[in-house]
Amino acid sequence: MKVAFIFPAFVSEYIGNEVQILNALSNTFQENLKKASVTSGVDFEQFHLENTAFTKDELRVQIISYIFSCSLSNELIARGIKPDILSGYSMGLYAALYTGGVITFEEGIHLIDHAYKVSKSAIEGVDAGMGSIIGLTSEEIDEMIHTHQLEAEIANTNSIHSHLVTGRFEAVSSLLDISRDAGALHVSLLHVSTPYHASLLKDTSKPFNEFIAKQIELRKSNYPILSSIDQRIVAFPDDIQKELTDNLSKRINWMASFNKMLQLGVAQFIECGAGKSLQQISRFQAGDFKVYPMNKVEQLFR
DSSP, X not given: OEEEEEEOSOOSSOOSOHHHHXXXXXXXXXXXXXXXXXXXXXXXGGOOXXXXXXXXXXXXXXXXXXXXXXXXXXHHHHTTOOOSEEEEOGGGHHHHHHHTTSSOHHHHHHHHHHHHHHHHHHTTTOOEEEEEEESSOHHHHHHHHHHTTOSEEEEEEEETTEEEEEEEHHHHHHHHHHHHHTTOSEEEEOSOOSOTTSGGGGGGHHHHXXXXXXXXXXXXXXXXXXXXXXXXXXXXXXXXXXHHHHHHHSOEEHHHHHHHHHHTTEEEEEEOSSSOHHHHHHTTOOSSOEEEOGGGGGGGGO
């Protein structure tokens, strides 16, 4: 039975006992909080679920998500549970690369920080946003964007009827309203002001690529990594560098990635991260498989 480690992007909703779960396993989470504090200059040891300085700030949310993911994957591998394949959902790519031994923990922090900075620089003066549309197909959404000439686009497909959209804030807001009127089951604005996986960030490729080339020593991955952009396997530094730069401005398709892992024989998915967003997304996928969020991984140790 093949096992995949899958890594969420941002923690939008905590289960509530993630810290206790990790602390019960070892002191890895606390050690990683210390490492992140030293590397970033921000005191992540002050993190707790009620501290809005870490749950509302976009960059800190990304880093906290990364810390949770790396800490859990460390524990799984240390206890003999090793992945046959890795895949990161959006910004979950960084934790996948760390787990594969492609980057160090500290290099992951630097990548997250620099990706955030080049992304903000690329949209300076632009009011951007992201939203969720459930109940419409990608073809229906694309048709509405075209008909109303909206500066928005699909950033990610979670399932046939579940998509993330991004672009200029006004356009995204209009698209959500139009989608609601067209019969969408649910639409919502996300607490993300950076248009990830969209053409608005096309100018990030060159500066981010240069940063990686000069500052990050990419290594061959210890495990195959599945691209969420085009579902190819990436393992070597050149391919990984391309995946990193494309990940900011290219549309991703998590539905296709999940289906590809099923085709490769994966039957167990371990959600390496806080919350259970990837488990919830997987409910729309057909197949004989099991997804274990953090609060269920103890079942794997028995």
